[in-house]
Amino acid sequence: MSVTSNSGQEPIVARTPEEVERLGATWQSPKGFIGWFMPVNQRVIGRRFVLTAFVFFFLAGALGVLMRIQLMSPENDFLSPDLYNQFFTVHGTAMMFLFAIPVMEGIAIYVVPMMVGARDMAFPRLNAFGYYVYLIGGTVFFGSLLLGFAPSAGWFNYVPLAGKEYSPGLGVGIWTTMITFIEVSALTAAVEIIVTILKLRAPGMTLARMPLFVWAALVTAFMIVFAMPAVIASSSMLVLDRQVGTHFFTPETGGQPLLWQHLFWFFGHPEVYIILMPALGIISTIIPVFTQRPIFGYTALVLSLVATGFVGFGLWVHHMFTTGLPQLGMTFFMAASAMIAIPQGIQVFCWIASLWGGRVRFETPLLYVLGFFVIFVAGGITGVMVAVIPFDLQVHDTFFLVAHFHYVLIGGAVFPLIGGIYYWYPKMFGRMMDERLGKISFWLAFIGFNVTFFPMHQLGLEGMPRRIYTYLGELGWGDLNLLATLGSLVLAGGFLLSLFNAVWSLWRGEPAGDDPWGSPTLEWATPSPPPNYNHEYIPIVSGRYPLWERRGQASQPVVTGLRDDRREVLVTSVLDAEPQAVAVMPGPTIWPFISAVAASTGFLGILYHPSFFLVGFFGAAATFTMWFWPRRPWRDD
Amino acid sequence: MQNRSEKIALSKTGILAMWAGWLFGPVAWAAHQNVSYGLTHLLCGAGAKWPFYLATFLALAVVAAAGYVSWWLRQATLEARDTGNHAVAASRGRFVATVGVLICALSGTGILVETIPVLMLDACAGAT
Ligand code: HEM
Ligand SMILES: [Cu+2]
Numbered sequence: 228m229s230v231t232s233n234s235g236q237e238p239i240v241a242r243t244p245e246e247v248e249r250l251g252a253t254w255q256s257p258k259g260f261i262g263w264f265m266p267v268n269q270r271v272i273g274r275r276f277v278l279t280a281f282v283f284f285f286l287a288g289a290l291g292v293l294m295r296i297q298l299m300s301p302e303n304d305f306l307s308p309d310l311y312n313q314f315f316t317v318h319g320t321a322m323m324f325l326f327a328i329p330v331m332e333g334i335a336i337y338v339v340p341m342m343v344g345a346r347d348m349a350f351p352r353l354n355a356f357g358y359y360v361y362l363i364g365g366t367v368f369f370g371s372l373l374l375g376f377a378p379s380a381g382w383f384n385y386v387p388l389a390g391k392e393y394s395p396g397l398g399v400g401i402w403t404t405m406i407t408f409i410e411v412s413a414l415t416a417a418v419e420i421i422v423t424i425l426k427l428r429a430p431g432m433t434l435a436r437m438p439l440f441v442w443a444a445l446v447t448a449f450m451i452v453f454a455m456p457a458v459i460a461s462s463s464m465l466v467l468d469r470q471v472g473t474h475f476f477t478p479e480t481g482g483q484p485l486l487w488q489h490l491f492w493f494f495g496h497p498e499v500y501i502i503l504m505p506a507l508g509i510i511s512t513i514i515p516v517f518t519q520r521p522i523f524g525y526t527a528l529v530l531s532l533v534a535t536g537f538v539g540f541g542l543w544v545h546h547m548f549t550t551g552l553p554q555l556g557m558t559f560f561m562a563a564s565a566m567i568a569i570p571q572g573i574q575v576f577c578w579i580a581s582l583w584g585g586r587v588r589f590e591t592p593l594l595y596v597l598g599f600f601v602i603f604v605a606g607g608i609t610g611v612m613v614a615v616i617p618f619d620l621q622v623h624d625t626f627f628l629v630a631h632f633h634y635v636l637i638g639g640a641v642f643p644l645i646g647g648i649y650y651w652y653p654k655m656f657g658r659m660m661d662e663r664l665g666k667i668s669f670w671l672a673f674i675g676f677n678v679t680f681f682p683m684h685q686l687g688l689e690g691m692p693r694r695i696y697t698y699l700g701e702l703g704w705g706d707l708n709l710l711a712t713l714g715s716l717v718l719a720g721g722f723l724l725s726l727f728n729a730v731w732s733l734w735r736g737e738p739a740g741d742d743p744w745g746s747p748t749l750e751w752a753t754p755s756p757p758p759n760y761n762h763e764y765i766p767i768v769s770g771r772y773p774l775w776e777r778r779g780q781a782s783q784p785v786v787t788g789l790r791d792d793r794r795e796v797l798v799t800s801v802l803d804a805e806p807q808a809v810a811v812m813p814g815p816t817i818w819p820f821i822s823a824v825a826a827s828t829g830f831l832g833i834l835y836h837p838s839f840f841l842v843g844f845f846g847a848a849a850t851f852t853m854w855f856w857p858r859r860p861w862r863d864d
Numbered sequence: 865m866q867n868r869s870e871k872i873a874l875s876k877t878g879i880l881a882m883w884a885g886w887l888f889g890p891v892a893w894a895a896h897q898n899v900s901y902g903l904t905h906l907l908c909g910a911g912a913k914w915p916f917y918l919a920t921f922l923a924l925a926v927v928a929a930a931g932y933v934s935w936w937l938r939q940a941t942l943e944a945r946d947t948g949n950h951a952v953a954a955s956r957g958r959f960v961a962t963v964g965v966l967i968c969a970l971s972g973t974g975i976l977v978e979t980i981p982v983l984m985l986d987a988c989a990g991a992t
Contacts, residue, residue: 433952435959530966537890541897554990556904558981559897566974803952
């Protein structure tokens, strides 16, 4: 391996066509039915994560619309109370766990390695394992709704409501299992992302030159690593309480219901930032492209990401302001909750400064980012409002909260996400999405969103509680609820139009070319869609905007000498990305899939009988052995 | 020719110290928050508030120290900037140290803001 700076457009040691073909074959994913279960390449896994997450998004979104139809008029009997409970539980849980986290991880898995100039993630098979675990968990969770025993105690499953006494049956058990699955999947992805970013960056991409999306993915991954253990602990304790008869949360026998809330929210609040953080990275990626100049305040933006990552862990008690904790104790968390507005504010001002006075191209990705500004700022303001204890005591568990968190989650995460999909779609599929449909879908979603959720602030202030399946006509909430329901149909129309656009453009979209937007980051240095090995030569980086710096230059410094006949990646140092070694990556295999099946059998079996734990344990151990069985790293043709 | 501060900034300890602001700033703030939260239970009834102020003072001292180290290293890397073969390390170091200083500033603000309610509220207020 050598680090070469060559002159001329073509690398000095250009590969012959046979060599290129061999490189492609080395990194190829198997075909056929069995082959479907074997790929380990990061782009395949990332794409699957994103597509699966969107399937769950549309299913959970449909539940949201059904709930809105039920609430459309007073004393409606479209849904039974029990079904309504199942719907809001499945909707909330699926949106948070099956859609928002995995979709963000999927995008990071897809984009980050290409952005840092690597050929794959650090642990490709683990990556595949995480995906199958997620797929099985999500499918079983939605399956429980079809079979009529879905959980119905809400997405935060407060005990004692979620305990055996008030929630008999399989529902909560399925919830805890699904949570465990998602934790496993999220943790594998987080570990992958951290190691990939720290060790597989292209030479020269020092920490100070990492693209902001990569910074965001790194902070997100660290947050997952620190937040997930809390919910692993709490959901395991809940399972033990329910299946084995321990007493962690049952007060009659010395347990502590508040312990559940502490553990859950120590995870649950950072979770919101885990969802938000990659979206912030997407925004910082999109803005420079559509203004064609470097982002304003790179250092300040990194600071805000890192600071948000830290402070996000100090807010959890603001979900517990009505539980009767001592006032002085709660004020510390009120202070921290208000503080988090500082880094968020810094980001917004940096973005505004980046847009200011530039020649802005108002294309769909940027439109979604601008929509984010409006909605997220409103959500941030109501966030600071509910962080203030006396105000929270008034609106707690009313529709004001439902309005607030949908402003943050949809405005803060879903809008930038869809912008990001429009932005990266040409790279993923080699075709552009339709601009006109994109703009219409944006306006439908933007208007529909505000018509749906803005009235809920008012409903909340008028006292309409959340999680009720109906209300009396005399209360006068009917008109605003009708308005919200009509809005939700428009909103759904906007999202469906984007879905249609994505499917239609697969065949009919304009061919994209390598770099249709004129972007500065390395993923656009590959063909669209990229070949199996991403970058033919690992690029060498000398600034924050590699592709812009190369414009008009005849020479492109690259790394040469990685072998074609086995999956090799370049390992670099953590701080300054100086080349250190070459690592050989494992190839496709079916064992991650079989391991995921074995682990799932164990976890789901526990609901039936605790002894299934052993089945899962030994099954996973056996399949892991096969997975790690040493094999020759190069291809035999 | 390397001067002394430049050497320190590029040494192993120097590189580790560069992260002081990132690590100790937020840790001091988190410790302050959680210690204060714990103290409210203990001090209700005791009528003493000085442990809160002590915690604040200690946390601020840690933040200030970490911030100062980051600041000092930042200046050192400024001097190291022009030394050709260390230019990359120096610019990355300056970046890490700068963010460290800013994180400390934010953490310090957090600690101060969290101390305001101690001035105004009784430790027993609202305890059930
Ligand atoms: C199509 C767009 C959406 C609509 C129409 C919608 C509608 C609703 C409705 C009607 C509720 C129940 C309110 C109640 O009775 O308490 C709800 C709850 C909730 N939604 Fe959404 N929602 C949408 C999108 C989202 C998204 C994208 C997320 C997260 C990423 C999300 C997260 C939640 C959560 C966490 C709850 C609380 C569930 C609970 O109380 O257990 N929603 N939503
Ligand atoms: Cu929160």
